[in-house]
Amino acid sequence: MLGHSHATSGAFAWSVAAATLPISALTYPVLTTADVHLGPVDLLLGAFLTAGAALLPDADHPNGTISHVLGPVSHYLCRFISWISGGHRHATHSFAFVIAVGYGTWAGEHWLGRYFTLSLVFFLLALAVRALHICPSGDGVEAWGTVVILAAAGTFAMDHWITDKPVWLPFSVGLGALAHLAGDCLTDRGCRLFWPFPLRTCVPIIDRTGNKVETWVLSPLFTLGTLAVLWHVFTTSP
Numbered sequence: 001m002l003g004h005s006h007a008t009s010g011a012f013a014w015s016v017a018a019a020t021l022p023i024s025a026l027t028y029p030v031l032t033t034a035d036v037h038l039g040p041v042d043l044l045l046g047a048f049l050t051a052g053a054a055l056l057p058d059a060d061h062p063n064g065t066i067s068h069v070l071g072p073v074s075h076y077l078c079r080f081i082s083w084i085s086g087g088h089r090h091a092t093h094s095f096a097f098v099i100a101v102g103y104g105t106w107a108g109e110h111w112l113g114r115y116f117t118l119s120l121v122f123f124l125l126a127l128a129v130r131a132l133h134i135c136p137s138g139d140g141v142e143a144w145g146t147v148v149i150l151a152a153a154g155t156f157a158m159d160h161w162i163t164d165k166p167v168w169l170p171f172s173v174g175l176g177a178l179a180h181l182a183g184d185c186l187t188d189r190g191c192r193l194f195w196p197f198p199l200r201t202c203v204p205i206i207d208r209t210g211n212k213v214e215t216w217v218l219s220p221l222f223t224l225g226t227l228a229v230l231w232h233v234f235t236t237s238p
Ligand SMILES: [Zn+2]
Pocket: 057, 058, 093, 180, 184
């Protein structure tokens, strides 16, 4: 699947989950009391951050969207992750990875605090900017320079709103990764969801990555769906 399909599917998954699931699920693994609820700002931030998190599994792809997001820094990091995880669509395309990024986010917030949260926000926003084509294409400095500027501006804006340890962030990151796996399972290569076991899961509905169905049908539907659900939540919340 293409980056923009993954990003829009992540935002859509977040908005549906935030509108339907109980607060105890959205704030897992933090035990919350009943008086915590997600405000409209959290919902909106979550949609952008989950869109970015839906790119994370492709950190094992040296030529994917995520690899070009921060220029040479992310490129060499992705080459390293690709090498250590066993190549494209192996370890990072599994339930184990979803659990790892969810708990990793929780642990980072818990032990490292605000600097971790803001760094993660910056990185996920950078991924969302890149995947949603809000910057020039290619892997030159004009592309990743724009990404850095926009993600930094977004992080400064969020700095006013976001708490030190947003209770919904681990769920958002895990859900984004999960949405990515669901999307890749629809392609003919499938995913090794139960890595390290070799079983490959695939329901090949999309012929090959980059086809017109994704660009002209799936992504617009996910975007409209996200806007519709958020609109519904905003207009009906007390
Ligand atoms: Zn993938």
